[in-house]
Amino acid sequence: MGRFVIRRILQMVPVFIGTTLIVYFLVTQMGGDPIQNLYGEKPVPDNIRATLTAQYHLDDPFFVRYWYYFSGLLQGDFGESIAQGRPIVELLAEAWPETLKVAGVAFTFELVIGVVAGVLAGMRRGSFVDNLVLVSTLFVIAVPIFVLGNVSQTFLGQEWGLFPVSGTDDGFSSYLLPGMVLGSVSLAYIARLARASVAENLRADYIRTAKAKGLPKSRVIGIHVLRNSLIPVVTYLGADLGSLMGGAIVTEGIFNIPGVGYQLFTSLNVEDGPAVVGFVSLLVLVYLISALVVDMLYAVLDPRIRYE
Amino acid sequence: MTTIDKTASVPAPRDGATHDGPLLDVRDLHVEFRTREGVAKAVNGVSYSVNAGETLAVLGESGSGKSVTAQAIMGILDTPPGFVTKGEILFRGQDMLKMSEEEHRKVRGSKIAMIFQDALSSLNPVLSVGYQLGEMFRVHQGLSKKEAKVKAIELMDRVKIPAAAARVNDYPHQFSGGMRQRIMIAMALALEPDLIIADEPTTALDVTVQAQVMDLLAELQREFNMGLILITHDLGVVADVADKIAVMYAGRIVEQAPVHEIYKRPAHPYTKGLLASIPRLDQKGQELYAIKGLPPNLLKIPSGCAFNPRCPKADDVCRTDVPVLVPITEQDGTDLPGRRSACHFWKETIHG
Amino acid sequence: MSDTTQKTDTAVDNPAGPTAPAPAPAKQDKTRSLAQDAFRDLVRNKMFIISAVLIFVIVTIAAFPGLFTSVDPLACDLKHSMEGPSGSAWFGYNFQGCDVYSQTIYGTRNSVIVGVLTTAFSLVIGGLVGVLGGFFGKWTDALLSFVTNVFFGLPLLLAAIVILNNFRDDKGMRNAGVMAVVLTLTVVGWMSMARVMRGAVMQVKQADYVAAARSLGASTSRMMFRHVLPNSITPLIVVATISLGAVIGAEATLSFLGIGIRPPAISWGVMISEAQGRISSGLHPLLFPSGMLTITVLAFIMLGDAVRDAFDPKLR
Numbered sequence: 001m002g003r004f005v006i007r008r009i010l011q012m013v014p015v016f017i018g019t020t021l022i023v024y025f026l027v028t029q030m031g032g033d034p035i036q037n038l039y040g041e042k043p044v045p046d047n048i049r050a051t052l053t054a055q056y057h058l059d060d061p062f063f064v065r066y067w068y069y070f071s072g073l074l075q076g077d078f079g080e081s082i083a084q085g086r087p088i089v090e091l092l093a094e095a096w097p098e099t100l101k102v103a104g105v106a107f108t109f110e111l112v113i114g115v116v117a118g119v120l121a122g123m124r125r126g127s128f129v130d131n132l133v134l135v136s137t138l139f140v141i142a143v144p145i146f147v148l149g150n151v152s153q154t155f156l157g158q159e160w161g162l163f164p165v166s167g168t169d170d171g172f173s174s175y176l177l178p179g180m181v182l183g184s185v186s187l188a189y190i191a192r193l194a195r196a197s198v199a200e201n202l203r204a205d206y207i208r209t210a211k212a213k214g215l216p217k218s219r220v221i222g223i224h225v226l227r228n229s230l231i232p233v234v235t236y237l238g239a240d241l242g243s244l245m246g247g248a249i250v251t252e253g254i255f256n257i258p259g260v261g262y263q264l265f266t267s268l269n270v271e272d273g274p275a276v277v278g279f280v281s282l283l284v285l286v287y288l289i290s291a292l293v294v295d296m297l298y299a300v301l302d303p304r305i306r307y308e
Numbered sequence: 309m310t311t312i313d314k315t316a317s318v319p320a321p322r323d324g325a326t327h328d329g330p331l332l333d334v335r336d337l338h339v340e341f342r343t344r345e346g347v348a349k350a351v352n353g354v355s356y357s358v359n360a361g362e363t364l365a366v367l368g369e370s371g372s373g374k375s376v377t378a379q380a381i382m383g384i385l386d387t388p389p390g391f392v393t394k395g396e397i398l399f400r401g402q403d404m405l406k407m408s409e410e411e412h413r414k415v416r417g418s419k420i421a422m423i424f425q426d427a428l429s430s431l432n433p434v435l436s437v438g439y440q441l442g443e444m445f446r447v448h449q450g451l452s453k454k455e456a457k458v459k460a461i462e463l464m465d466r467v468k469i470p471a472a473a474a475r476v477n478d479y480p481h482q483f484s485g486g487m488r489q490r491i492m493i494a495m496a497l498a499l500e501p502d503l504i505i506a507d508e509p510t511t512a513l514d515v516t517v518q519a520q521v522m523d524l525l526a527e528l529q530r531e532f533n534m535g536l537i538l539i540t541h542d543l544g545v546v547a548d549v550a551d552k553i554a555v556m557y558a559g560r561i562v563e564q565a566p567v568h569e570i571y572k573r574p575a576h577p578y579t580k581g582l583l584a585s586i587p588r589l590d591q592k593g594q595e596l597y598a599i600k601g602l603p604p605n606l607l608k609i610p611s612g613c614a615f616n617p618r619c620p621k622a623d624d625v626c627r628t629d630v631p632v633l634v635p636i637t638e639q640d641g642t643d644l645p646g647r648r649s650a651c652h653f654w655k656e657t658i659h660g
Numbered sequence: 661m662s663d664t665t666q667k668t669d670t671a672v673d674n675p676a677g678p679t680a681p682a683p684a685p686a687k688q689d690k691t692r693s694l695a696q697d698a699f700r701d702l703v704r705n706k707m708f709i710i711s712a713v714l715i716f717v718i719v720t721i722a723a724f725p726g727l728f729t730s731v732d733p734l735a736c737d738l739k740h741s742m743e744g745p746s747g748s749a750w751f752g753y754n755f756q757g758c759d760v761y762s763q764t765i766y767g768t769r770n771s772v773i774v775g776v777l778t779t780a781f782s783l784v785i786g787g788l789v790g791v792l793g794g795f796f797g798k799w800t801d802a803l804l805s806f807v808t809n810v811f812f813g814l815p816l817l818l819a820a821i822v823i824l825n826n827f828r829d830d831k832g833m834r835n836a837g838v839m840a841v842v843l844t845l846t847v848v849g850w851m852s853m854a855r856v857m858r859g860a861v862m863q864v865k866q867a868d869y870v871a872a873a874r875s876l877g878a879s880t881s882r883m884m885f886r887h888v889l890p891n892s893i894t895p896l897i898v899v900a901t902i903s904l905g906a907v908i909g910a911e912a913t914l915s916f917l918g919i920g921i922r923p924p925a926i927s928w929g930v931m932i933s934e935a936q937g938r939i940s941s942g943l944h945p946l947l948f949p950s951g952m953l954t955i956t957v958l959a960f961i962m963l964g965d966a967v968r969d970a971f972d973p974k975l976r
Contacts, residue, residue, distance in 0.1 A: 014806060019813035026823065142957035144909045146916045147950045150936045154943075205429040211384040212424075213495065214417030215447055227434050250913060265917070284813045303479040304433055 008295065012288045017070070023280045024066050027273045052082070069277065078278035083270045088278035091263060098168065099259035102251065103244035105179020110187035111237060115230070118194025122229070123221065125199050133195060137188035149181045149254040166256040178255040182248050186240045193236055197229040204228070231301045235294050242290020246283040329401055330357035331535045332381070332420075332503055337395035339376050339559075341606075342388060348606040350376040350390070352559040355633075358503065358535040363526075365538045365550035365567065367582070369603050373559035374539045378505045381537075382422050383412045399503070418448045421496035423525075425508040427488035431480035437464075437491050438476035444498035463494040467524060486517035490524065497528060503535040510545060522549060543586055547571065552646060555579050558604045558614035561633055564648040575636050575649035575658040577619045613652065621653050698970035708966035714959035721765055722772040731762035733926055744944055754931070754945035755938050763926050764949050770838055770927035771956070775908040778845040783900050786850040790857025790896070795865060795884055804854070811851045820844045820910075824919045841920050845907055856899050860892035867891070894971045901964030905957035912953055928953045 036044060052058070057065045072079060078088035121133035140148075156177060157165035163177040164170040201207065202225060210224040249261040256262075260279065267275035299305045339351035351373040358364045366374045379385045380392050383404065397404045399420065404412055424430040432440055441463050442456030451459065457476060464472035467490040469483075480488055489509060496504050506525065510518040526549050529536050538550060546553060546567065553570050555563040555578065563576040574580040584597035601618035604610055610617055616626040633650040637643060639659050651657055702708045721728055736758035745752040751760035793804035823844045864870060865888060873887045908928075914920030915929030916936065923930055928949040935945035 015809045015813060018806070018810035022810065022814065138958055138961060139954070141961060142905065142909075142954045143950070144912050144916075144932070144953060144957075146913055146936065147932060147946070147953075150946070205424065205426060206432040208379075208384055209422075209424060209430045209492075209495075210432070212382050212416060212422040213444060213447070214413050214415070215443065216413060219443075219447065224432055224435075228432070231434070249917065253917075280814075287813055302434055303436075304481050 004299075005292070005296070008292050012292065016284060016288060019284045020070070020073075020277070020281050021066060023284070024069060024277055025062065027276050028062060028065075069274075073281060078281060079274040081267070081272055081275040081278075083267065083272040083275065088275055091275065092260070092279070092282060095258060095260045095263045098257050099245065099248075099252070099261065101172075101175045102179050102182055102248065102257060102259060103241070105175050106183030106186070106244055107237070107241055108183075109180050110183040110190050110240070114187040114190030115194050115233060118191040118233070119198050119226070119229070121191065122195040122198025123202070125195075130195070133191055137191050140184050140188040145181065145185060146250050146254065148184060149178075149251055152177060152181055153254060166254075168257055174255075175257070178251050178257055181255075182244070182251045186236075186244075190233055190236060190240075194229060194233050197232050198225060201225050201228045231298070234301060235298050238294040238297050239290060242287055242293075245286050245290075329398075330359050331362075331400065332537075333357040333396075333398040333401075334377065334381065335396040335398065337377060337380060337397065338393045339373070339380050339385065339390060340393055341390050343607075346607045349609060350559050350606055351380065352609075353395075354556070354559070354561055356554050356561065356564070358537055360502065360535050361529070361533040362552070363529065363536040363538055363550045365540060365546040365553045366556060367540060367543065367546060367553055368556035369541060371558075371603050371606060372556040374556050375507050376559075377556075378422065378507055378537065378539055381505065382416055382420065383409075384416070384422075414448070417444060417501070418499040419501050420503045420505065421499070421501040423489075423492050423496045423504060423506040423509045426512050427485070427492045428480060428512075430492060431488065433480055436477045436479055437483070438478075441476075441491070441495055441498060444495060448499055459498070463498055464491070466497070467491070467494040467528075469494075485513050486521060489513060489517075489521050493521070493525060493528070497532075500532050501534065503537070504529070505537045505539070507539045508541070509538075511540075511542070518545070525549075543582060555582070558609055559606065560614065560650060561648075562615065562650045564633070564646065565644075566646050569644070569647065573658050575647065575654045576651045577621050577653075577657055578615050580657060581618075613650075621651075621656065623652070625652050698967075701970040702966060705966050705970065707962050708970075711959045711962035711966065714955060715963065718768060718772060718956050718959065722769040725765045725769060728765045729759075729762045731759045733758060733762040733766040734924060735759075744942065751948040752942070752944040754935060755941075756934075760931070760945050760948050763931055764928070764952050767926040767928045767931055767949060768952070770921055770925060771908050771911060771929070771953070773838055774841050774845065774911040774921075774927070775904045775956075775960075777842045778849060778907045779900050779904040781842065781846040782850040782853050782903070783896065785846065786853025786855075787857050787893075787896055789850070789854040790859075791861055791884065791889060791892075793854070794858040794861030794892075795888060797862075801858075805858075808851050808854050811848070814848060820848055820914060820919070823847060824914065838921060838925070841911055841914060844914070845910055849903065849907065849910075852903070853896060853899060857892065857896050860895045861888055864888050864892040898964050898968040898971070901967055902961050905960035905964075908953065908960075909957050 057068050060068070069079060076089070078092070080087050081091060084091065117133045117137075121127075121130040124130055153165060156162045164174045168174045207220060207224055210220045215224070246260065248259070249265045251257075252259045252262040253265060260283070264276065264279045264283075267279065334357065335355050337351055337354045338349075341348040341350055350371075354373065354377050356364060356366070366377070368374045376385070376390070379390070381397055381404070385392065392405060395405070399415065404415065407415070431437065438457050438460045441460035442451075442453065445451040445456040445459045446453065461472045461476050464476065469475065469487055469490055475483075480491070483491065489512075492509070496506075504525075509525065510521050513521060522545060525536070528534075536549075538546070540546060550567045552564065552566050554561045555570075555576065557578050563570070563574065563579045565575070570579060571583065574583055578599070581597065581599040585599065587596055599618055604614050604617075610627075612625070612627040612629055613619070613622070613631050616622040619626065629652065631650045631652050633648045634654075635643070636647050636649050636654050636658065639655075649657070736753075736756045738757045740753040740757040741755055743753040743757075751764060754760050754763070789804050789808065793801040793808075824840060870883065870887050873883055878887070911920055911927065912929030912932055915922075915927060916933040918933070920929055921927045923934070931949040932946060932953070935949070938945070
């Protein structure tokens with residue numbers, strides 16, 4: 001296991017470099033003028049422009065700048081935002097807890113409801129519950145998340161007052177609706193995944209064996225079917241946790257939650273290159289780590305998978 | 309394959325002649341599968357019985373209903389689509405089809421156990437073999453996890469798996485095919501059942517391993533004086549271990565006989581065809597016989613004798629009348645104990 | 661006795677047609693391929709029929725919007741602003757006083773173009789990368805997997821934003837045309853197709869019939885195009901059908917974020933993003949394009965599901 005993890009981490013290094021390089025390149029191609037943006041319509045004093053240009057290495061060739069950036073990254077320095085003049089690590093420290101709260105709600109929501117719905121549907125294929133799960137998940141998948149977000153904000157929030165409308169002033173309950181909206185699509189996928197998996201495993205030979213052993217139905221389903229069916233679900237959940245932690249541009253935007261996605265979108269709009277790169281580097285890191293965790297999870301859950 | 313010495317328990321084949329009746333008595337069993345395409349009649353009136361210590365071989369092609377019968381006995385038919393529509397399954401005189409689901413479940417595994425063909429797919433891939441063996445004791449005898457593991461190791465020892473204690477936590481895929489089948493056998497034996505149903509237990513194995521596994525099974529059967537139903541399509545395996553044979557075709561028994569007699573004098577053209585299609589050393593170089601045609605479509609079983617489209621002896625009567633499984637006799641009318649045939653022309657077949 | 665051949669022919673597994681006399685249907689059964697079997701299943705599948713009809717209608721609307729409305733979608737009159745549905749304007753008017761029904765009809769084309777082209781490009785790129793990597797393995801595979809992983813690391817929406825930021829009009833405003841959106845969504849969307857294809861090819865490559873073809877001296881290109889590709893393309897097609905719906909949804913999301921197709925061009929995404937800011941003064945400008953979008957996405961997902969079920973031998 002140890003050797004497998006080390007090898008995987010070594011494989012992650014070039015991917016990380018490649019991805020950040022592309023992001024860095026794209027950001028330099030944004031073509032805007034971040035220094036001008038600081039001043040809006042006013043002219044930028046020459047001396048300030050010169051200082052900032054030197055500070056952010058804006059005149060250096062691309063690879064030199066990338067090297068400055070990358071070597072900083074290795075020391076845990078994600079760079080500094082031009083627009084806000086603060087270290088990106090600081091911005092992250094503010095934004096991430098917000099994102100994590102939304103992600104936590106989303107994750108719990110999709111895990112509990114998704115798995116239960118999927119298992120029930122899979123056990124009784126063709127039943128009312130099954131059809132209900134199939135149709136409702138299809139709709140959730142088909143409706144774009146911003147429509148879902150807007151509509152639920154308008155009705156559940158504004159009109160009926162069941163949830164806080166936006167912002168984070170209401171403590172924990174502020175995160176409930178955004179979390180459920182964010183988790184809804186994954187919930188639908190998890191329910192369908194669990195359903196297909198349970199239905200397939202119910203037909204497996206080893207389930208026939210389990211019945212022939214005279215095990216009670218609760219044990220056949222609860223241990224033999226579920227233990228196998230949940231492997232794909234758990235790995236999906238692992239990957240999803242990674243993407244949830246990366247923030248949600250749309251959901252955080254609609255509900256006005258100052259999380260990672262929101263910050264990133266703001267930085268993009270003001271063409272704050274260093275901030276964008278800093279945020280994205282971290283997101284890539286989160287993505288890579290979650291991919292690694294998923295692989296390890298797979299191997300832990302399924303003894304047939306061996307580390308080679 | 310070594311021949312198994314049966315002197316220890318020579319149960320003369322008899323049809324429920326003893327005072328307390330046979331261990332298992334299947335009577336006129338009918339099973340059908342209701343599919344999208346229609347109703348497939350998988351079992352159409354099967355009757356057979358097994359006594360303690362006796363081995364019944366059920367022979368037939370795929371789709372002949374031999375496995376479905378076994379699943380009906382175990383009560384593990386997938387319902388839907390499978391339904392038992394008629395018949396009785398008497399175990400020690402009690403009809404299992406009339407038992408409650410809970411009663412039936414308690415019989416499964418503890419009194420009647422089953423061994424499946426493909427041990428790799430029949431064992432749960434994500435649970436250790438120790439867990440799967442121990443489960444029998446935990447569920448049926450209420451042992452603790454720890455006690456169950458000790459029992460599991462004992463079982464593995466008993467079926468001669470080397471280094472049992474070290475391998476108890478291994479997973480099915482880490483064992484060889486023969487070892488996996490031993491684990492299946494160990495699982496079936498765990499609670500020392502009265503009857504074991506082995507559904508093609510050696511089909512997936514190498515020939516050399518087949519012999520070992522069959523020997524083991526026969527040895528354990530003798531040790532515990534268990535009844536054994538051996539489902540197979542392999543006439544070679546049958547000759548060595550079985551006491552009596554039931555040949556199935558299209559969901560019916562077409563011939564029943566004590567094992568050695570059937571080889572000498574088959575009383576049904578289908579059995580005859582099966583025997584003729586075994587390669588034999590003394591007929592080297594000759595073309596091998598093959599029964600022409602395919603097994604019947606169970607959605608549309610031919611009228612009359614189901615075998616008639618493939619039968620070299622088929623006559624008009626075979627296309628209209630279903631032949632009944634009747635006791636058959638010598639030419640002079642003396643009884644042939646235990647022998648039955650469901651052929652309009654059994655006389656010609658056995659004596660001709 | 662060869663039980664293996666008999667096993668595949670058991671009556672339950674391989675039911676002959678209702679009119680076929682028993683035991684003769686062997687020949688008929690043998691010639692019926694998986695594809696034909698799957699097609700037979702599809703035609704009987706309600707979900708498939710419904711989705712196919714829906715898709716046909718949607719594509720017709722996209723191709724000939726004039727057949728469905730005679731109202732100019734850009735002939736807007738502020739005096740109608742936010743008027744609800746009526747006999748003259750079935751879906752009502754939006755904030756600008758434009759006919760929502762007409763806009764929804766005319767917006768179909770851009771949405772469908774984005775969906776179809778993006779999926780087609782992703783299919784080609786992803787399919788090619790997947791086939792090459794899966795078929796040749798070793799260094800080719802290592803390199804292509806690396807590239808795939810690098811692109812996977814780019815968060816989808818983020819890469820889209822950055823790329824689309826590069827499309828600007830004369831005044832320096834972000835202005836992404838349809839093709840820019842297609843390009844963006846292709847760049848961030850081809851990787852899953854590559855992974856699916858690679859997996860399928862690697863599996864097929866190990867099949868006995870490929871080994872047989874190889875031992876018969878088939879050339880590399882013949883192996884790849886005659887034996888491996890046709891047998892591994894089904895999962896790719898299924899993923900493509902499902903992702904087509906998702907792509908149309910993604911187009912709308914980009915418009916919502918203000919970086920996709922921009923007015924005066926019309927797409928459902930544009931309409932939804934314009935309407936969502938004014939939900940409280942009227943829901944209908946949001947509801948109708950969202951409804952169309954949902955139906956379209958739904959139709960393609962259902963199609964993909966039906967195709968997958970039909971082609972998955974495990975489910976028969």
